[in-house]
Amino acid sequence: MQRAETDERDRKILTALQADASVPIGRLAEAVHLSVSACWRRIKAMEDSGLIAKRVVLVDRRRANVPTTVFVGIRTSRHSMDWLESFRRAIADIPEIVEAYRLTGEMDYLLRLVVPDVDHYDAVYKQLISRLDFTDITSFIGMEEMKFTTAVPVTYL
Structure with missing residues (x-):
């Protein structure tokens, strides 16, 4: 399912994922007032379209000794x-x-x-x-x- 437009729910999903990509899908779906499956489909569509390029872990530079x-x-x-x-x-x-x-x-x-x-x-x-x-x-x-x-x-x- 590729969506032609990004709406306010997609923006809320992106904002939440940019803050913490490990947020459980259930909590994310609840926050944007969607069912878990509808929320997952939106995320999948944004990944398929390339809007979500990838999900990564951010390493603390000081703890990694590159301050x-x-x-x-x-x-x-x-x-x-x-x-x-x-x-x-x-x-x-x-x-x-x-x-x-x-x-x-x-x-x-x-x-x-x-x-x-x-x-x-x-x-x-x-x-x-x-x-x-x-x-x-x-x-x-x-x-x-x-x-x-x-x-x-x-x-x-």
């Missing part, structure tokens, strides 16, 4: 598809790089890393520069995490 966040801005003088694919391969198997974006403006790429400390960031930095040539790499160490969420707004659905 330091480093943002890395990268500039390159190379702007070819070959270079872009080389860059994708270079960062793909570095687990400390948890996010990577291609940008407009002064910086070409922005990476977010989580590491135990600056020494470990330096090791990642050395891995990067051993794999590709960059025009500039600028690092910013996060001092305080002021807001972090994996939840996306559902009001635009």
Whole structure:
């Protein structure tokens, strides 16, 4: 059952699942005023359509000994598809790089890393520069995490 539109109940389901994907289906169904089977069908339809991409566990970074966040801005003088694919391969198997974006403006790429400390960031930095040539790499160490969420707004659905 693929639904053409997302309604208010779907938005409530998504909001609840983004807060805690392990919530029992019975409790979720009750909260959105649906039967368990109707709630399950809606979730399944959102999964089938790709709106729900996957369900994951969020690990506490401090307890996993990676409390330091480093943002890395990268500039390159190379702007070819070959270079872009080389860059994708270079960062793909570095687990400390948890996010990577291609940008407009002064910086070409922005990476977010989580590491135990600056020494470990330096090791990642050395891995990067051993794999590709960059025009500039600028690092910013996060001092305080002021807001972090994996939840996306559902009001635009």
